[in-house]
Amino acid sequence: MRGVIDMEQISLECALETLLKQIQPLNTVEEKYILDSLGFVLAEDILSPLNNPPFNRSPLDGFTFNSNDSNGASVENPIAFNVISEIFAGDFSNKKISSKEAFRIMTGAPIPEGCNCVIKQEDVVFNEETKVLYITKELKPFENFCFLGEDLKVNDLVVKKGEIITYNHIGVFASLGINTIKVLKKPKVGILSLGSELTMPGEALEKGKIYNSNLFTLISKLKHLGIEGVMYPPMSDDSILVSNFISKELKNIDLLITTGGVSVGKKDIMHDVIKELNANRLFWKINIQPGTPVLASEKDGKLILSLSGNPFASLVNFELLGRPILSKLSSNSIKNTAIVEGIVKGSFNKKSSKRRFIRGYFKNGYICLNDQKHSSGTISSLIGKNAIVEISPGTPCLNEGDKVTVILID
Numbered sequence: 001m002r003g004v005i006d007m008e009q010i011s012l013e014c015a016l017e018t019l020l021k022q023i024q025p026l027n028t029v030e031e032k033y034i035l036d037s038l039g040f041v042l043a044e045d046i047l048s049p050l051n052n053p054p055f056n057r058s059p060l061d062g063f064t065f066n067s068n069d070s071n072g073a074s075v076e077n078p079i080a081f082n083v084i085s086e087i088f089a090g091d092f093s094n095k096k097i098s099s100k101e102a103f104r105i106m107t108g109a110p111i112p113e114g115c116n117c118v119i120k121q122e123d124v125v126f127n128e129e130t131k132v133l134y135i136t137k138e139l140k141p142f143e144n145f146c147f148l149g150e151d152l153k154v155n156d157l158v159v160k161k162g163e164i165i166t167y168n169h170i171g172v173f174a175s176l177g178i179n180t181i182k183v184l185k186k187p188k189v190g191i192l193s194l195g196s197e198l199t200m201p202g203e204a205l206e207k208g209k210i211y212n213s214n215l216f217t218l219i220s221k222l223k224h225l226g227i228e229g230v231m232y233p234p235m236s237d238d239s240i241l242v243s244n245f246i247s248k249e250l251k252n253i254d255l256l257i258t259t260g261g262v263s264v265g266k267k268d269i270m271h272d273v274i275k276e277l278n279a280n281r282l283f284w285k286i287n288i289q290p291g292t293p294v295l296a297s298e299k300d301g302k303l304i305l306s307l308s309g310n311p312f313a314s315l316v317n318f319e320l321l322g323r324p325i326l327s328k329l330s331s332n333s334i335k336n337t338a339i340v341e342g343i344v345k346g347s348f349n350k351k352s353s354k355r356r357f358i359r360g361y362f363k364n365g366y367i368c369l370n371d372q373k374h375s376s377g378t379i380s381s382l383i384g385k386n387a388i389v390e391i392s393p394g395t396p397c398l399n400e401g402d403k404v405t406v407i408l409i410d
Contacts, residue, residue: 009287012355015294016324018282019305022298025331026254028185034173037165039226040183041331046159048176051149055092056111059146063124063133064115065102067143073135081133083126087112102133111145118144152176164333187254187329190230191218194242194260194269195309198234213379214259214307214314221318225334227326237267243276250302254329257322260309262295270295270306279304289356291317311379316357319388319409342367342389342406348374348398352391360406362387367406369398386410 010018029043058064065081073079081102087093089108097103097114104126105111105118117139125134152158158176159169165183173181198212199205212234222229230253235242250256261270262284274281279299286294290313295306303325307317319337327334342362346369359382361368367389374381390405391398398404 009285009292010283012286012288012320015283015286015296016321019296019303019321019325020328022282022303023325023328026185026187026329029182030185031180032183033180034170034178037181037183038167038170039333040165040186041333042159042161042163042165042169043182043184045157045161046173046178046181048152048154048156048158049178050152050176051154052152052175053146053148053150056148057146058105058107058109058111058118059144060118060120061106062104062119062121062144063102063126064105064111064118065097066099066114067117067139067141069100070117070135070137070139073138075136078125078134078136081135083131083133116141116145120144162331184331184333186227186333187326188228188230188252189222189326190232190249190253190256191215191222192232192242192246192256192258193234193309194237194258195234196236196267198260200234213311214309217311217315217379217382218257218259218318221315225323225326227330227334237261237269239269239272239276242269243273246273246299246304247277250299250304254302255325256302256304257318258304258306259314262306262308263293268293274304287354288316288320289352289354291320291357294321296321312359312374312382315382315409316388319407320357338408340406340408341365342387342404344369344389344398344400344402344404346370347400348389348391350374351397352393352395354393356391356393356395357388357407358391359385360387360389361385362406362408367404 032040070079081100083104084101085093085095086104087109088106092110093112095112103112103115119135119139158172193212193215197209199209201211205211215231215234219229219231235245246256258270261268274297277299279297282296282298284295285292290310291308293308294317297304305322307314323337327336343366345366348358348369358374361384367387386408388407388409390407
């Protein structure tokens with residue numbers, strides 16, 4: 001196992017490189033019902049089990065016959081056909097046509113043997129009582145004609161192994177009668193929040209306590225990304241209790257994310273927890289603000305990413321570190337953050353002595369900083385924000401019109 005990086009406040013890039021070196025994409029294959037496969041990576045080539053369409057079919061509502069019988073037809077010389085039957089989508093007819101006979105046919109219906117064209121019902125004169133059809137123009141062979149296997153033929157490659165399943169893929173699978181496919185398993189992520197002060201929503205809030213927002217923010221973020229999250233109840237500041245719990249749960253998940261207990265206070269127990277677990281500590285502290293005291297460790301091939309307990313700081317840590325980890329674990333099926341350039345609307349009047357990240361709303365090339373609640377402990381100002389703004393170290397402030405790096409986190 002690679003050794004610990006134990007210097008003060010390593011760079012974000014070094015931290016991310018260290019984490020990504022520790023993991024490999026999950027290669028467990030599972031079979032899923034197609035509606036449950038959205039966003040998963042396909043683990044097999046999909047070959048067409050049938051011809052699609054499985055028969056010659058009509059692309060429109062009209063009449064079908066043998067095109068040779070329309071030779072010479074014109075407005076001045078209409079040709080009469082006897083309509084011998086009607087065929088609707090879902091029907092099938094074994095009737096044989098003779099010269100100057102036709103079928104009335106609807107969109108999607110199978111074209112009977114002997115017919116090789118379809119004319120729109122708007123382009124004909126049809127007597128409903130006598131069932132006589134008058135054609136006033138010639139039709140070419142296979143005009144308005146959808147061939148058997150026109151879309152896909154038996155054993156055609158439909159989707160290659162490794163593609164990420166979208167709703168379009170699912171529609172194609174359904175059109176071929178495929179209802180289950182093999183996909184790569186996505187990571188299962190445990191979220192554990194630490195702190196004796198934490199209370200679950202719905203419970204009475206005692207003096208000195210706060211409601212647990214980090215747990216719900218991160219679990220819902222995982223759900224938004226299509227990742228299965230395991231929501232553990234918050235735990236008190238007891239290193240033995242927490243280490244025993246983690247030791248038991250690690251075997252059931254692919255990644256553990258904890259929040260709280262990573263700084264230098266008397267109750268910041270994650271340092272002791274890592275020792276109790278006999279885990280390999282990878283690094284502690286990265287040179288960013290907020291979210292400096294990130295603690296990363298590894299136990300039995302599983303990463304433990306311990307984030308700040310401050311709400312915005314933990315979100316920054318998750319977006320900058322947790323999301324790339326999940327992307328690699330899931331064979332890039334997780335959409336990673338996009339980085340763009342934005343022009344500042346508003347201002348940020350604090351000097352940034354280190355690399356700083358603040359929240360904002362990005363639209364049409366502009367990043368709006370219209371909220372002054374930028375403390376890492378505030379959470380209400382996350383509402384309506386879809387981006388994190390990166391501020392270079394040494395920047396005195398941000399002013400209207402400044403160009404900045406924007407990380408899209410939606």
